[in-house]
Amino acid sequence: KPLQVLRDAAVKEIVMAGAIKRPSLKDLRPDLWATKFFAASGAASLGDDGLLKALIKALEGEGFGVVGIDQLLPDIIAPKGVYGAVSPSENDLADIKLARQAALSIGAADKGQGAIAFEGKVIAEEDADGTDAMIGRSGKGGVLVKVSKPGQETRADLPTIGVTTVDAAARAGLKGVAVEAGRALVVDMKAVVEAADRQGLFVIGIEAESTLIYVIAGEASGDILGARLMAQLKDKKDDIQFAGIGGPKMIEQGLQSLFPMEELSLMGIAEILPHIPKLM
Numbered sequence: 001k002p003l004q005v006l007r008d009a010a011v012k013e014i015v016m017a018g019a020i021k022r023p024s025l026k027d028l029r030p031d032l033w034a035t036k037f038f039a040a041s042g043a044a045s046l047g048d049d050g051l052l053k054a055l056i057k058a059l060e061g062e063g064f065g066v067v068g069i070d071q072l073l074p075d076i077i078a079p080k081g082v083y084g085a086v087s088p089s090e091n092d093l094a095d096i097k098l099a100r101q102a103a104l105s106i107g108a109a110d111k112g113q114g115a116i117a118f119e120g121k122v123i124a125e126e127d128a129d130g131t132d133a134m135i136g137r138s139g140k141g142g143v144l145v146k147v148s149k150p151g152q153e154t155r156a157d158l159p160t161i162g163v164t165t166v167d168a169a170a171r172a173g174l175k176g177v178a179v180e181a182g183r184a185l186v187v188d189m190k191a192v193v194e195a196a197d198r199q200g201l202f203v204i205g206i207e208a209e210s211t212l213i214y215v216i217a218g219e220a221s222g223d224i225l226g227a228r229l230m231a232q233l234k235d236k237k238d239d240i241q242f243a244g245i246g247g248p249k250m251i252e253q254g255l256q257s258l259f260p261m262e263e264l265s266l267m268g269i270a271e272i273l274p275h276i277p278k279l280m
Contacts, residue, residue: 001031003062013065015072016156022048022128042277047110048128049149052156068155070185078205080181084193086202088176091119092143096178098122099145100208101241107149108212108243109256113159116174118142132168140173147180147208150241154183162187166195166203176202183208211237214244215255218264223247230254 006014030038041054056066070077082088088096099117102125106112112126116138124138126146135144146159161179169177177196179186184205186192196203213233217226227249230242234253242254247261259278266272272279 001033003033006064011064013067014059015067015069016052017069019130022051042280048157049110049152053153056153056155066155068158070154070158076185076187076189078179078181078184078186080205080207083186083189083203083205084197086176086197086200088143088178088202088204092175092202094120095143096145096204096206099143100147100178100206103145103147104150104208104212104241105243105254105256107147107152108241109258110149111256113149114144114146116142116144131165135165135168135172135174138172138174142174143176143178144169144174145178145206146184148183150212150243152183158183158185160185160187161192161203163191163195166192166199166201170195170199170201174201176204178204178206180208181205211240213240213242215242215246215250216244216264217246217250217261219261220247223249223261226250226255227253 028034037055037058041051041058046054059066095117098120099115099122102115102117102122103113106115106125112128112134114126114131114134115122116124116134118138118141123142124134126134131144131146144165146161148154148159152158159179161177161184165177182205186203192203215226215230217223223246226246230250230253233240242250243256243258245259245261245264246255246257251257263275263278266275266279
């Protein structure tokens with residue numbers, strides 16, 4: 001029982017560090033505490049950040065403090081600007097902006113933290129398999145951007161790069177890597193810069209602030225109205241992201257729907273009851 005082990009060792013604070021891989025349901029062997037946690041949090045329907053937020057809240061409820069690694073090691077926080085001898089070109093900067101927007105969109109849907117753009121097109125987006133897998137399927141060329149998810153719990157799973165990221169980018173023929181300044185980790189900055197310079201890649205810290213608006217529609221007319229609203233908002237502000245739930249019209253406007261809109265289209269007690277966990 002992990003919590004009792006921590007208490008027996010007089011642990012007061014917990015730091016989450018390193019890679020986090022989400023196990024499948026069939027691989028879980030929860031004890032009583034974990035079973036109660038899954039039931040109370042609706043963990044099965046949460047994305048990674050939602051699950052980590054729920055876990056941190058539960059740990060704090062048990063009396064433990066949860067400390068972000070960035071608080072203990074501030075020197076590994078990504079600074080703003082170019083890190084090494086290689087700088088991105090104008091075309092690279094345009095691809096960085098495009099990949100940043102894609103990364104923020106999938107992050108708003110709690111699906112990943114990174115994307116790759118090449119010659120004005122997004123060619124890969126991060127999923128549960130992680131950054132290395134995304135780089136591996138990107139083909140040749142492009143730029144990698146990693147940013148934190150909008151509203152992300154920063155005490156766990158901040159986007160991170162290191163020498164292995166630079167090496168993987170070089171093998172895939174990428175031109176460089178961009179990370180969110182102030183909200184990403186660079187493990188061993190000196191080694192990262194040396195590897196990037198040696199292989200002719202740029203590494204840069206960028207700002208990734210954007211406006212995030214949640215839009216939820218439950219049927220076709222709401223989808224049409226939501227799409228019109230999104231279009232008007234985009235006309236007024238370029239740097240804007242949408243998340244929530246919607247149909248094909250809203251998806252055309254850039255919505256990353258958390259799940260199919262049809263799952264909200266329910267009427268009657270008998271239909272609603274089985275879907276209460278998802279609706280919540």
